[in-house]
Amino acid sequence: MYRHKGASNVHPYLLAAIIPQMSRRGKFITFEGLDGTGKSTQLRKLAAVLRAAGHKVVETREPGGTSTGERIRRVLLDSGTAGLSPLAEMALMFASRAQHIAEVIEPALEHGSIVLCDRFTDSTEAYQGSGRKLGTHAVLELHRVLCGDLQPDLTILLDSNPAMSVGRARRRNQRASRRGHRGHGDENRFEQETRAFFSRVRDGYLAIAKREHGRVAVVNASGTPDQTHRQIREVVSRKLKL
Numbered sequence: 001m002y003r004h005k006g007a008s009n010v011h012p013y014l015l016a017a018i019i020p021q022m023s024r025r026g027k028f029i030t031f032e033g034l035d036g037t038g039k040s041t042q043l044r045k046l047a048a049v050l051r052a053a054g055h056k057v058v059e060t061r062e063p064g065g066t067s068t069g070e071r072i073r074r075v076l077l078d079s080g081t082a083g084l085s086p087l088a089e090m091a092l093m094f095a096s097r098a099q100h101i102a103e104v105i106e107p108a109l110e111h112g113s114i115v116l117c118d119r120f121t122d123s124t125e126a127y128q129g130s131g132r133k134l135g136t137h138a139v140l141e142l143h144r145v146l147c148g149d150l151q152p153d154l155t156i157l158l159d160s161n162p163a164m165s166v167g168r169a170r171r172r173n174q175r176a177s178r179r180g181h182r183g184h185g186d187e188n189r190f191e192q193e194t195r196a197f198f199s200r201v202r203d204g205y206l207a208i209a210k211r212e213h214g215r216v217a218v219v220n221a222s223g224t225p226d227q228t229h230r231q232i233r234e235v236v237s238r239k240l241k242l
């Protein structure tokens, strides 16, 4: 039977070859927050500064990020998807995520990239767990089974008042549909939810941040894009030394 004998038996030359490989795993940073808090805007800005500093950066999003995931995204976000049960909604979110981890996130981390992901499991906990009242336990259990319990190295939670951020997202989507853009133009299903729904989602996010304060940094997203970006750069350099 194989028995682990500890590093003391490993030849020093072998250790010297292994350690840089091990330390080369990338970093996984997720952006979270209500619709319209500026996640996509801020992700792009952070990607640009990290690339300028010489890092390999992968920008991706959920639901989506793979060709299967983008098809699932269309079902989930299209306002024409009527009568989707909350459990089916949660299952589709996780189907997209399991594929995304296998096809994009894990390979990129193994290659040493910084993966910036627009929404991840905290979104499912906040929207389906709190917003749809499916509870935290079901989400965390599915995350363990379907996602191998993969945890981000850092989560940036953009926080602002729901009326303000959801209003921004609605105006953006109205502009996009007037211009006939696919993508945001037909991604209105969640934005039709009530004020009470978004208030539960925000509370859900803040509860996650409290429980996982080492991983989740709450950033005030009610200022200008540049003000928010400065706070994010400060958090990223303090927590990840990037």
Ligand SMILES: Nc1ncnc2c1ncn2[C@@H]1O[C@H](COP(=O)(O)OP(=O)(O)OP(=O)(O)O)[C@@H](O)[C@H]1O
Residues within 6 Å of the ligand: 033, 034, 035, 036, 037, 038, 039, 040, 041, 042, 168, 169, 171, 172, 221, 222, 223, 224, 225, 226, 228
């Ligand atoms: N700090 C800000 N102040 C004012 N407007 C902003 C700010 N940040 C982003 N916006 C604008 O608000 C809209 C929503 O921003 P963005 O698309 O980045 O949000 P999001 O969090 O990705 O939303 P969603 O969850 O719907 O994808 C966009 O039109 C964007 O240009």
Ligand SMILES: [Mg+2]
Residues within 6 Å of the ligand: 039, 040, 041, 118
């Ligand atoms: Mg976005």
